[in-house]
Amino acid sequence: MNESAHLWLIPLFPFLGFLLNGILGSRLPRRLVSIIGVLAPLVSLAIVLNDFGASIISAAVSCPSCGTVTALALPAAEALQFHWIAIGPLQVDFAFVLDQLSAVMLLVVTGVGFLIHVYSLGYMRGEPGYARYFSFLNLFLFFMTVLVLAGNLLLMFVGWEGVGLASYLLIGFYFERNSAAAAGKKAFIVNRIGDFGFLIGIFLVLSTFGTLSFGKITAALSLQPSWDGTVLTVICLCLLVGAAGKSAQLPLYIWLPDAMEGPTPVSALIHAATMVTAGVYMIARTHLLFDRAPIALWTVAIVGAATALFAATIALVQTDIKRVLAYSTISQLGYMFLACGVAAYSAAIFHLVMHAFFKALLFLAAGSVIHAMGGEQDLRKMGGLRQKLPVTFVTMTVAVFAIAGFPPFAGFFSKDAILYAVFLNGIGGKLLWFVGLVTALLTSFYMFRLWYLAFMGEPRSETAHPHESPRSMLIPLVILAILSVCGGWVGIERFSAYLALAAQAHRPMPNGNPATEFILSIAAVLVALEGWLIADKYYRSKTERPARLAAALPAAYKLLTNKYYVDEIYGAVIIKPLFAFSKYFLGWVVDTAILGGIAWLLAGIANITGMILQRWQSGNLRSYAAWLAAGAAAVLLFLLLGHFVVEPPRIMVNLMRGH
Amino acid sequence: MSFLQHDVPLSWYLLLSAVLFSLGVVGFLIKRNLITVFMSIELMLNAVNLSFVTFAYQWHEVRGQIFVFFVMMVAAAEAAVGLAIIIAIFRVRSTLAVDRIDLMKL
Numbered sequence: 001m002n003e004s005a006h007l008w009l010i011p012l013f014p015f016l017g018f019l020l021n022g023i024l025g026s027r028l029p030r031r032l033v034s035i036i037g038v039l040a041p042l043v044s045l046a047i048v049l050n051d052f053g054a055s056i057i058s059a060a061v062s063c064p065s066c067g068t069v070t071a072l073a074l075p076a077a078e079a080l081q082f083h084w085i086a087i088g089p090l091q092v093d094f095a096f097v098l099d100q101l102s103a104v105m106l107l108v109v110t111g112v113g114f115l116i117h118v119y120s121l122g123y124m125r126g127e128p129g130y131a132r133y134f135s136f137l138n139l140f141l142f143f144m145t146v147l148v149l150a151g152n153l154l155l156m157f158v159g160w161e162g163v164g165l166a167s168y169l170l171i172g173f174y175f176e177r178n179s180a181a182a183a184g185k186k187a188f189i190v191n192r193i194g195d196f197g198f199l200i201g202i203f204l205v206l207s208t209f210g211t212l213s214f215g216k217i218t219a220a221l222s223l224q225p226s227w228d229g230t231v232l233t234v235i236c237l238c239l240l241v242g243a244a245g246k247s248a249q250l251p252l253y254i255w256l257p258d259a260m261e262g263p264t265p266v267s268a269l270i271h272a273a274t275m276v277t278a279g280v281y282m283i284a285r286t287h288l289l290f291d292r293a294p295i296a297l298w299t300v301a302i303v304g305a306a307t308a309l310f311a312a313t314i315a316l317v318q319t320d321i322k323r324v325l326a327y328s329t330i331s332q333l334g335y336m337f338l339a340c341g342v343a344a345y346s347a348a349i350f351h352l353v354m355h356a357f358f359k360a361l362l363f364l365a366a367g368s369v370i371h372a373m374g375g376e377q378d379l380r381k382m383g384g385l386r387q388k389l390p391v392t393f394v395t396m397t398v399a400v401f402a403i404a405g406f407p408p409f410a411g412f413f414s415k416d417a418i419l420y421a422v423f424l425n426g427i428g429g430k431l432l433w434f435v436g437l438v439t440a441l442l443t444s445f446y447m448f449r450l451w452y453l454a455f456m457g458e459p460r461s462e463t464a465h466p467h468e469s470p471r472s473m474l475i476p477l478v479i480l481a482i483l484s485v486c487g488g489w490v491g492i493e494r495f496s497a498y499l500a501l502a503a504q505a506h507r508p509m510p511n512g513n514p515a516t517e518f519i520l521s522i523a524a525v526l527v528a529l530e531g532w533l534i535a536d537k538y539y540r541s542k543t544e545r546p547a548r549l550a551a552a553l554p555a556a557y558k559l560l561t562n563k564y565y566v567d568e569i570y571g572a573v574i575i576k577p578l579f580a581f582s583k584y585f586l587g588w589v590v591d592t593a594i595l596g597g598i599a600w601l602l603a604g605i606a607n608i609t610g611m612i613l614q615r616w617q618s619g620n621l622r623s624y625a626a627w628l629a630a631g632a633a634a635v636l637l638f639l640l641l642g643h644f645v646v647e648p649p650r651i652m653v654n655l656m657r658g659h
Numbered sequence: 660m661s662f663l664q665h666d667v668p669l670s671w672y673l674l675l676s677a678v679l680f681s682l683g684v685v686g687f688l689i690k691r692n693l694i695t696v697f698m699s700i701e702l703m704l705n706a707v708n709l710s711f712v713t714f715a716y717q718w719h720e721v722r723g724q725i726f727v728f729f730v731m732m733v734a735a736a737e738a739a740v741g742l743a744i745i746i747a748i749f750r751v752r753s754t755l756a757v758d759r760i761d762l763m764k765l
Contacts, residue, residue: 619761621696625687 006047007079007096010106011145013043017138025131037134038117041141045110052103059498060490079151092212095151101502104349105148105281108356109274113141115476116269119364122472123265123371133173133263140166144274148281152212153202156282160198160246163275164191170270171262183258190255194245198282201238204231205289214285221288228292236289236296239282240303247279247333250307254567256330260322264367267322272329272363273356280336280352284345284503291343291507298428301341305435308334310564312442316449317550317560320377321366324450328403329359331439335418338436342429343505344421346496351414357487358402358410361480365396368473369454372466379450384459388466391474393455395481400451402484404444405528407521413488415440416521423520424510433520437527444531452539672713679706693745693755697738704734 017040025033085092117137124133143166147159164187172184206212208231209220221227243249248256259271270276283290283300290297308331315327332355339348370377372389386393402409405416419440423433468474496504538545550557559565616627683703690696708727715723749755 621757621760622688629684629688 007051007098007149008081010044010047010110010149011142013040013047014138014141014145016040018135018142021131021135021138025135028131030130033131033134034121037131037138038114038121040138041110041114041117044141044145045114048103048106048110051098052107055100056103056107056498059494084155089210090206092152092154094155095213096149097151097214098149099502100499101281101284101349102148104353104499106145108353109141109144109148112273112356112360112480113144113269115479116265116273116360116364119268119367119473119476120263120265122470123367124263125470127263129173133170136166136169136173137266137269140170140270140275144278147278151214153205153214153286154212156285157195157198157202160242160278160282161195163270163278164188164195164246167191167259167270167275170266171259173262173266177261180261183255183261187255187259190252191245194242194252197238197241197245198243201235201242204235204238208232208235217286218288221292228294232289233293233296236286236293237299239286239289240296240300243279243282243337244303245279246282247276247337248307248330249279249303249333249337250310251566253307253311253330254570257323257326257563260320260326264322264363264370267326268360268363268367271326272359276329276333277336277352277356280333280340280348283337283340284349287340287343287345287503288506290340291505297341297343299341301338301422301428301432304334304337304339304341305432305439306334307331308338308439309435309442310334312439312446314560314563315446316442317557318446319379321369321379321382321450321454322363322377324379324446325359325362325366328362328443328446331443332359332403335415335436335439338422338432339418342422342425342432343507343509344418345503345505346499347414347417347421347492349499349503350492350495351418354402354410354414354484354487357480358399358484361395361399361477361484362403364473364477364480365392365399368392368469368477369396369466371469371473373461374465376461379453381461382454382459383457383461384455385466386455389455389468391468391477395477396451396455398481398484400447402488404447404531405440405524407525408485408489410484410486410488412521412525413490413492416517416524417492419524420512420517420520423516424512426510437523440524441527441531444528445535448532448535449539452535456540669713669717673710676706676710676713679703679709682706691756691758693748693757693760696757697741697745701734701738704730 017036020036021028021033028036079096079098081094081096083091084094117134120133120137124130127133140163143159143162145159147156147163150156150159168184168188171187172181174180175184202212205217209217211217211220241252245252256271256276260267262271290300311327311330311334315324315331318324318327332351336348336351336355339345339351368389369382369385369392372385372392373382376382398409402411405412407413419433419436422429422436425432538549562568680703683699683701683706686699686702687696690699708730711723711727711730715721715727745755748760752760754760
């Protein structure tokens with residue numbers, strides 16, 4: 001396998017970048033740090049393009065019906081790097097898997113990752129900790145590529161934990177700010193709950209299949225086509241807990257809004273485009289298990305739909321530009337879970353890719369706005385930025401139209417594919433489809449609300465003097481804007497056909513017809529338009545209307561601005577009891593009483609023994625010598641007697657014989 | 660196999676070594692003068708040396724003899740240091756009675 005032979009180079013270069021910038025960064029000139037930091041993802045991107053570019057591009061422009069261009073086959077294979085763990089029957093290899101799914105994912109990770117590295121050059125200019133920032137960003141790319149390439153669950157878990165670490169480090173990048181440090185900790189701890197589920201799932205897979213390799217699990221499942229036991233459901237639910245932690249789904253989503261404490265490019269790369277989609281990728285990667293577990297699949301769908309709606313309602317009233325986008329990300333991830341839940345994995349991955357484009361663009365444009373406003377993130381203090389930031393305005397507009405789902409932008413195609421796939425799944429599917437449609441309405445509304453508040457109307461802050469961002473920030477914006485416009489033109493059919501080998505559901509899928517699809521997409525567009533019109537009515541000119549509405553519905557408004565009090569409920573139900581348990585039981589009973597008691601007991605015994613034995617230390621040399629001699633004599637006696645009982649030693653025998 | 664080729668049997672050497680060692684021990688324990696105690700130590704060392712060379716001779720084992728050289732060397736060093744300590748003690752306390760040098764206690 002020629003192509004797979006150098007798969008290991010893809011994670012290698014970001015890792016080298018991390019090492020160089022991490023160890024030497026503070027002593028190197030900034031220019032060199034920038035070059036190292038940007039070159040690492042660029043080389044990885046080049047390798048990815050070299051390996052799969054031809055296959056992906058030919059698939060994207062292929063035309064199955066007219067047969068002019070056919071997709072180049074991707075040599076799907078598992079590339080063994082080395083044997084990692086071999087303990088008895090447990091055999092885990094450091095193996096990378098190369099298929100269409102990982103190829104698409106790698107292209108997104110390295111491509112968007114590279115653009116965001118370039119953007120960071122401008123955004124982070126002059127910040128302290130410049131080298132630290134780039135080394136962590138490269139570390140993230142390293143672990144993310146390992147996660148994507150992993151050929152077994154354990155290696156995936158390594159990448160999974162690694163991106164969590166990089167996320168923690170970057171959320172807490174401004175660690176001198178208390179809220180940033182707390183947000184980093186919160187992200188890490190909440191993810192730990194999810195990882196616990198993931199680990200249990202891995203253990204269950206190991207005990208059920210005796211292997212962790214995706215290929216071998218697939219083989220084992222294909223040998224038993226009718227097997228769908230409860231153990232598969234339990235495994236899938238455990239994996240879902242892991243995915244929900246990483247991808248910020250209910251009930252573990254609470255860390256993602258706080259993660260906005262990190263620098264904005266980090267939010268774009270890690271908390272919008274790539275890391276948070278790892279849960280979706282994981283479900284798609286293990287979809288053969290999920291296909292056999294209908295209950296788990298429905299759970300995924302319900303969690304996704306509930307999260308989508310829940311987060312969208314919170315996003316309606318947020319005033320921090322980044323928090324609106326954070327809740328929007330949670331909501332869009334809910335869409336992807338919804339798609340996974342109806343076994344439309346290729347639709348989920350399609351939305352993942354499109355979302356990576358437009359959400360990264362939204363975050364980067366928001367970063368450009370924040371940069372221009374001198375660090376101001378409050379939407380209420382913006383306004384009228386349209387003339388001051390023309391490039392940012394245009395690219396942001398593209399992104400808003402894309403996420404709202406207007407044709408011909410990217411979000412329309414992927415959201416449409418998801419809603420269509422959901423609609424086909426019986427009565428439950430119709431219900432979930434309706435939830436998705438309402439979410440689309442809310443999405444369109446809050447995105448246009450952001451758009452109006454930031455760019456339209458009159459400037460609401462006299463102190464800020466906005467200025468357009470440097471070119472290193474604008475070029476990634478423009479590229480992502482082009483992708484957000486054109487990305488969707490690939491179409492779900494071609495995308496599914498490309499992913500078919502890797503991500504096609506192995507269960508009966510409901511059949512649809514083009515008429516239904518057309519009507520559904522009309523409905524989705526109308527809903528998006530309605531969202532825009534409502535936002536237009538409330539936020540374009542008459543800026544006092546939202547306040548009046550909020551005054552009319554004080555309870556609902558308060559509930560939403562306080563994000564349904566979820567943080568407070570978790571605090572009261574989980575954290576407070578946990579603290580009390582730690583303090584009173586673990587602290588007082590276990591630590592002070594039991595462990596402390598044992599320590600005191602040991603110390604007391606040593607103390608008393610010492611007091612008795614110190615009488616030996618009389619200072620009299622001859623008494624020491626006498627004890628020494630007595631001890632030596634005792635040892636000698638013991639040796640002699642002991643040996644006489646068992647077997648007399650040779651010397652003694654010789655002595656007694658008189659030699 | 661090679662045994663001692665002349666008249667004195669092995670056990671005599673060992674007996675002599677044991678007697679010398681015991682004399683050393685007893686001298687160490689009952690003598691009060693620090694210098695005599697010191698000489699008793701030397702006596703014990705040499706008693707051990709004697710048994711070393713005895714066995715080395717009997718088994719044609721050169722390591723025993725080498726060990727004796729080591730012991731002699733350490734003993735010489737120890738004698739130098741020890742005598743220096745004794746002189747120092749005598750300068751401070753004007754006595755060499757072992758019973759009265761008992762400061763090292765709790």
